[in-house]
Amino acid sequence: MSSLRDNLQISALDLRLSIMAGVLVVMAIGFQMATGNFLSPENVYNIAQQSAVVGIVAAAIGLIIVARQIDLSVGSVLATVGVLISYLMYSKGWNWMPACLAGLALSWGIALYQGWLTSYLGVASFVVTLGGLVSFRGVAFLVSSGRTQPVTDPTFLLIGGGLDGAIGATASWILGLALCALILWKLIQGRRMAKMHGFTSRPLAIDVAFSVFFVIVTLGFVATMCAYQIPSKQTPQGIPNPVLIWGVVVGLLAFIVNRTAFGRYIYAIGGNPEAAALVGIPVKKVMLKSFLLLGTMVAVASVVAVSRLNAGTASLGTGMELYAIAAAVIGGVALAGGSGTVLGTVLGSLIIQFLESGLLLMEVGVGQRQVIIGQVLIVAVVFDVVYRRATGERMQ
Amino acid sequence: MSHSTDTLIDIRGVSKAFGGVHAVEGVSVNLFAGEVVALLGHNGAGKSTLMKMLAGAFPIDSGEIRVNGTPAKIESPADSQNLGVETIYQTLALADNLDSIANLFLGRELKTRWGTLDEFAMEKAAREVFRQLNPNFKNIRVPVRSLSGGQRQVVAISRAIYFKAKALIMDEPCAALGPEETRMVHELVRKLKAAGVGIFLISHDMPDVFGLSDRLCVMKNGKTVGTYRTADVTEDEVLGMIIAGKKVTRVPELQTNSLAAA
Numbered sequence: 001m002s003s004l005r006d007n008l009q010i011s012a013l014d015l016r017l018s019i020m021a022g023v024l025v026v027m028a029i030g031f032q033m034a035t036g037n038f039l040s041p042e043n044v045y046n047i048a049q050q051s052a053v054v055g056i057v058a059a060a061i062g063l064i065i066v067a068r069q070i071d072l073s074v075g076s077v078l079a080t081v082g083v084l085i086s087y088l089m090y091s092k093g094w095n096w097m098p099a100c101l102a103g104l105a106l107s108w109g110i111a112l113y114q115g116w117l118t119s120y121l122g123v124a125s126f127v128v129t130l131g132g133l134v135s136f137r138g139v140a141f142l143v144s145s146g147r148t149q150p151v152t153d154p155t156f157l158l159i160g161g162g163l164d165g166a167i168g169a170t171a172s173w174i175l176g177l178a179l180c181a182l183i184l185w186k187l188i189q190g191r192r193m194a195k196m197h198g199f200t201s202r203p204l205a206i207d208v209a210f211s212v213f214f215v216i217v218t219l220g221f222v223a224t225m226c227a228y229q230i231p232s233k234q235t236p237q238g239i240p241n242p243v244l245i246w247g248v249v250v251g252l253l254a255f256i257v258n259r260t261a262f263g264r265y266i267y268a269i270g271g272n273p274e275a276a277a278l279v280g281i282p283v284k285k286v287m288l289k290s291f292l293l294l295g296t297m298v299a300v301a302s303v304v305a306v307s308r309l310n311a312g313t314a315s316l317g318t319g320m321e322l323y324a325i326a327a328a329v330i331g332g333v334a335l336a337g338g339s340g341t342v343l344g345t346v347l348g349s350l351i352i353q354f355l356e357s358g359l360l361l362m363e364v365g366v367g368q369r370q371v372i373i374g375q376v377l378i379v380a381v382v383f384d385v386v387y388r389r390a391t392g393e394r395m396q
Numbered sequence: 397m398s399h400s401t402d403t404l405i406d407i408r409g410v411s412k413a414f415g416g417v418h419a420v421e422g423v424s425v426n427l428f429a430g431e432v433v434a435l436l437g438h439n440g441a442g443k444s445t446l447m448k449m450l451a452g453a454f455p456i457d458s459g460e461i462r463v464n465g466t467p468a469k470i471e472s473p474a475d476s477q478n479l480g481v482e483t484i485y486q487t488l489a490l491a492d493n494l495d496s497i498a499n500l501f502l503g504r505e506l507k508t509r510w511g512t513l514d515e516f517a518m519e520k521a522a523r524e525v526f527r528q529l530n531p532n533f534k535n536i537r538v539p540v541r542s543l544s545g546g547q548r549q550v551v552a553i554s555r556a557i558y559f560k561a562k563a564l565i566m567d568e569p570c571a572a573l574g575p576e577e578t579r580m581v582h583e584l585v586r587k588l589k590a591a592g593v594g595i596f597l598i599s600h601d602m603p604d605v606f607g608l609s610d611r612l613c614v615m616k617n618g619k620t621v622g623t624y625r626t627a628d629v630t631e632d633e634v635l636g637m638i639i640a641g642k643k644v645t646r647v648p649e650l651q652t653n654s655l656a657a658a
Contacts, residue, residue, distance in 0.1 A: 272491045275490055275502075280472065280504070338491070339493055
């Protein structure tokens with residue numbers, strides 16, 4: 001495997017993402033052949049929309065796992081935040097915006113509490129957030145008094161997608177083309193800068209191949225979203241809002257990981273916490289900040305979830321922590337810390353949703369679906385172990 | 397000492413206890429610019445703890461550290477680095493999952509004017525430093541876990557070179573190295589010394605100590621046994637101090653505390 005990489009001059013990371021993208025393609029073709037309508041615009045639209053909530057949380061929880069921590073409380077916190085937002089809107093008559101800000105503040109408060117216990121007091125995050133998993137589900141019940149809090153604000157409901165919750169064809173194409181322009185600009189700029197500094201870049205063909213692949217995926221996705229038209233409507237849907245929000249979250253987190261010192265410190269702490277402290281990285285502060293970042297994204301995911309459901313209930317996001325962690329792990333985030341990518345969590349979330357949707361269309365029962373998804377998680381981890389051994393990342 | 401005016405580091409009566417165990421007790425030792433002082437002692441003698449206090453990894457319980465004659469407040473590794481003290485740990489303190497460039501600048505990244513990481517500036521500077529240390533070191537963009545022991549050592553040392561250390565702490569720098577790489581480290585120590593860098597060298601290896609150091613300080617059970625000019629003592633006498641904690645009386649001990657010297 002390493003000789004293949006030497007020939008292609010691509011990193012173990014890129015190869016891994018390529019393999020996962022390949023798995024998605026194979027799954028898509030397989031399900032399409034088995035069901036005949038897996039790749040229909042309607043189904044792809046639904047898959048994208050249904051992946052968003054878990055995908056947003058998976059992207060952020062990936063960073064926590066990279067830093068050698070875990071957060072089991074995200075599903076319960078999502079419920080607590082969601083119930084608070086819907087309670088403030090339904091029972092207290094708040095406008096949606098201040099209600100969402102109150103939800104964000106609560107999520108930050110919880111992140112500060114759990115993050116402080118973990119980072120500054122040194123309590124294992126597994127224990128802290130296991131407590132949180134139980135407690136905050138209870139808080140969600142207390143806030144809502146066990147009742148479902150319906151939400152009717154039309155602006156708020158747009159966030160979660162639904163009938164009008166997409167940006168339409170024109171905006172979708174503008175966004176898609178802008179993204180393609182950005183991909184190509186990054187390619188040209190990267191090679192120009194490398195040349196200017198006298199560094200050798202990767203072979204042009206590889207760089208171009210990656211860029212072209214992303215351009216095709218982007219335009220293909222936009223075209224599919226614009227091909228979907230709800231029968232009762234005059235115009236095609238375009239990109240649904242939850243997917244747009246997911247995209248923004250992924251872009252922001254990828255920027256933090258690749259372009260900021262904070263992002264680099266998360267990886268350094270995951271790779272070697274002692275070394276990170278010895279070279280002067282403020283380990284505790286970085287850890288607390290990463291919990292706050294996750295808290296922010298859980299609040300965002302909560303808003304999307306409540307809006308999608310048209311209501312806040314105390315059972316919102318039950319078991320979601322496991323799906324988010326599974327998505328991150330399937331996406332190549334190592335539970336041992338120090339390794340993983342934001343893009344990988346996107347692919348991981350999609351693999352889970354592909355399975356859910358494909359098996360559903362094949363009319364596989366819920367029991368069998370759960371068995372299969374659970375075993376796929378194990379296959380992903382086995383692949384992870386074998387792959388890391390083959391690429392020399394792990395010696396034992 | 398001919399350059400006694402340039403006391404770079406002056407450690408005065410420093411103590412450190414971990415839950416009732418005195419790891420370091422009232423230790424005084426100083427370091428001049430352009431000098432190599434070897435620290436010797438058994439495992440657990442307190443030499444690494446002493447150096448970790450200077451490096452900011454452990455806070456000091458009592459006593460003080462002066463840098464260039466002024467009392468220094470060293471509460472974190474960043475404080476120590478800001479005072480011009482660099483440390484090469486025995487473990488090298490490398491993040492194995494990051495590449496050489498990221499490790500060189502870890503904690504002190506170069507930024508663009510927008511506050512983002514300046515990868516190109518860092519790669520350029522890193523290539524320059526690595527080239528000085530080892531012209532054959534080319535695979536700088538792979539995670540350091542896949543590098544050889546010598547290359548990893550180069551990455552750890554490159555921090556001290558790039559950030560222009562005034563004082564350098566080297567904890568067992570040659571312990572895990574082959575003969576070729578050991579020679580490189582020795583050469584580097586002499587070069588840095590000639591450039592006026594003061595070096596604390598923790599070592600168990602007698603050839604290292606006698607080949608490189610100007611003075612040596614032996615510690616036992618958290619206290620100093622004695623500090624001598626390396627040329628004045630024999631290997632056997634040094635071993636006697638390390639094992640039995642017996643002071644050498646044949647030659648005068650060097651006063652390390654400049655207060656006492658005055």
